[in-house]
Amino acid sequence: MSGPWHDATGTARLLGLRIDTSGERPTVSMHVTQDHTNRHGNMHGGLISTVLDTAMGATASLERGEGGKIPFSTLSMTVNFIAPMPLGTITATARILGGGFKTVFVEGEARDEAGTLIAQSTGTFKRAPL
Template sequence: MNDARAHGVTGTARLLGYTIDLAPEGATVSMAVTEDHTNRQGNLHGGLIATLLDTAMGATASHLRGDDGRVPFLTLSLTVNFLAPAPRGRVSATGRITGGGHKTVFVEATARAGDGTPVAHAVGTFKRAAG
């Protein structure tokens, strides 16, 4: 993995315009929701919310259990519950490890609109990549 990808600058990050911020407790993925990201109702598309949640959880696992991000974690399972619409503006998702060990990690994340309203919650299982 090249250095840019190790720090969250992937094609997906460039396409959607999100950033990843790392903290001692996990990772937060944030992006500005524009018209390009919306569904027919004018809210952030659910698939993009799922992408932010998945990214926040995977980055959290990699940051905290993958040698500070040098080892990626792959998504084994992902369950998303949508709670409210995410209107245009800012949205962020923050991951938190809930269990697991060195190779398999259980993570949860909540996505919030700019005003703090929870818009979705996810749980996932992530596996340490070989290598």
């Protein structure tokens, strides 16, 4: 896909996030290495939150922002950590729960390679001004 999701920028590039917009919903995945772990050897919760935030923002932008042409910014976000994320690949997806033109409510979930639910999130996202 061309446009804002074609090339990773900023944080997505730094962390090696892969954003796939070819399916029904965007998916964001990341290969978790030792560089991404906390003192327990699992993926740091802040990075899990970043993967979820990216998936939810991409979903809002692609579904409500003219196919990704208009970005959405996070107004608020809550994350519930369900299980530790070991080394491997984490994948996050999201869906829009409701909202209107300017404000969208989104729910996301992140899973490991085996399909185990790692974290669940909800967020409120605001359409960027034109």
